């Protein structure tokens with residue numbers, strides 16, 4: 001009796017890529033042995049026998065009756081030089097019982113040989129399964145990495161379907177999302193359907209059963225066609241042969257829909273495909289969830305941007321403002337640097353906001369930096385950022401405004417106040433489109449549109465060598481000049497009404513009306529603080545004036561610190577009117593100073609409390625004694 005060396009067989013089996021190769025290896029190994037003329041593997045597929053591999057003489061003379069006898073008895077059967085050895089090789093589902101047929105004089109311990117071959121094959125198969133699993137995981141990793149970079153559900157679903165058809169060697173794949181309120185499954189991509197989308201009731205066909213039960217389903221070629229939702233095939237003109245469908249489960253096991261693959265190119269979907277699709281669906285559920293959250297965030301972000309853009313209103317109809325508005329509309333979309341000139345409070349920041357929200361950069365940040373408020377060192381760290389430990393107090397690394405505003409707009413206010421050192425660094429950043437954080441080495445590229453503003457005469461500063469000429473030209477591709485408020489005529493009234501409306505709306509009350517005298521006073525005022533001063537005044541009026549009218553006396557102008565000392569009364573008024581205005585203004589401000597305490601105000605004014613009330617009534621001021 002000959003001994004059989006399993007180690008050689010095992011080594012050969014491990015190299016087999018598929019079942020056919022495995023069968024070939026077994027039969028070849030036998031005919032190499034002395035005394036073996038023919039070796040073959042035959043599989044019982046009633047009503048016939050199929051030779052899956054043979055070696056040696058042609059297999060035509062195979063004794064299939066002997067094979068049947070061996071299979072029925074479970075023992076080795078002999079007829080002349082032929083041996084039929086039933087193998088327990090193929091325990092896998094769908095595999096046929098197999099018999100090893102040997103012709104020759106060689107004698108082995110056939111029973112242990114049969115179980116040895118079966119064990120070797122089973123070991124080889126599990127190795128192959130593991131390596132297939134590892135390959136599938138590798139493919140999954142590559143696929144999910146690609147998914148993670150997709151921020152749009154439509155694209156993501158298409159990519160998922162592409163990945164699945166490739167991975168499972170099938171014709172089509174569709175991901176169904178469960179619209180529970182409408183009891184509908186929405187499948188995409190759906191080739192041949194309108195909008196590439198398929199809508200079916202959530203109880204229809206295989207996919208309906210999968211989402212309802214949470215269990216996967218498989219339809220093979222031989223299965224009853226009745227299980228397939230034939231309506232879909234009718235509509236799309238497609239013939240479904242095989243299906244594998246698994247539920248799409250969220251990480252907390254809620255069924256979100258189903259992942260379906262159709263028409264395996266060869267044969268039926270396998271148990272391996274089921275494991276693979278279940279794994280793929282788990283990643284798909286997470287990616288879909290992430291992408292949908294991202295999309296929701298984008299929608300919310302867009303709403304916020306629109307809301308912010310709507311709030312930016314440049315009120316005014318005087319020719320200078322009309323001209324400015326039309327230039328803003330023209331240059332906003334071009335990525336040009338803009339210099340905005342104008343006195344303090346004339347609306348330079350409003351212009352920067354209008355430019356930003358009318359540009360393609362509107363969804364990215366608009367970042368404002370006041371260059372006058374910071375020392376040179378602080379300004380540098382503010383603009384370019386700093387690394388941890390770059391200077392005392394730099395306990396954390398921080399991105400600069402150039403980095404934060406990248407993709408958007410950087411508004412450099414009070415640029416005329418920037419030191420010459422700061423100007424040099426700013427120029428470098430603008431020219432090279434990159435910055436280096438203070439204390440850092442790495443260059444960080446940035447893409448910002450710069451809008452600069454100043455209340456100074458920048459050209460004059462250039463002449464005086466206080467501002468770099470090269471920076472001046474770089475910032476000043478387009479100049480927009482805002483006139484002071486006193487030169488805007490009736491726009492003062494438009495703005496006053498606008499602010500009153502806006503501020504009263506916040507308090508939920510009807511805005512009071514400006515009387516003709518009040519309007520006259522507003523237009524006559526010099527407005528050293530420009531629109532900001534007007535806004536502040538209207539804010540006070542909106543809070544203090546209780547009635548439905550705003551009288552001239554209600555307009556208590558605040559003296560600007562720069563103005564000559566004296567009451568805030570216009571020149572050009574008759575003395576009686578000026579005295580009247582001065583007195584009401586002075587009394588009002590004194591009362592405001594002591595937060596409405598009239599007794600206290602009377603003391604400060606050196607009059608008796610009741611006399612103060614009398615005086616206020618005479619001046620037409622609201623004065624209710626308590």
Ligand SMILES: Nc1ncnc2c1ncn2[C@@H]1O[C@H](COP(=O)(O)OP(=O)(O)OP(=O)(O)O)[C@@H](O)[C@H]1O
Pocket residue numbers: 313314315316342343344345346347348349350351413455495531532535
């Ligand atoms: N044309 C306008 N329409 C509506 N509001 C305006 C207008 N101009 C200015 N404002 C408002 O006036 C205030 C001051 O405007 P802004 O801050 O833009 O002025 P600025 O010129 O940038 O001031 P500064 O020079 O002090 O930085 C803001 O509340 C702004 O909303």
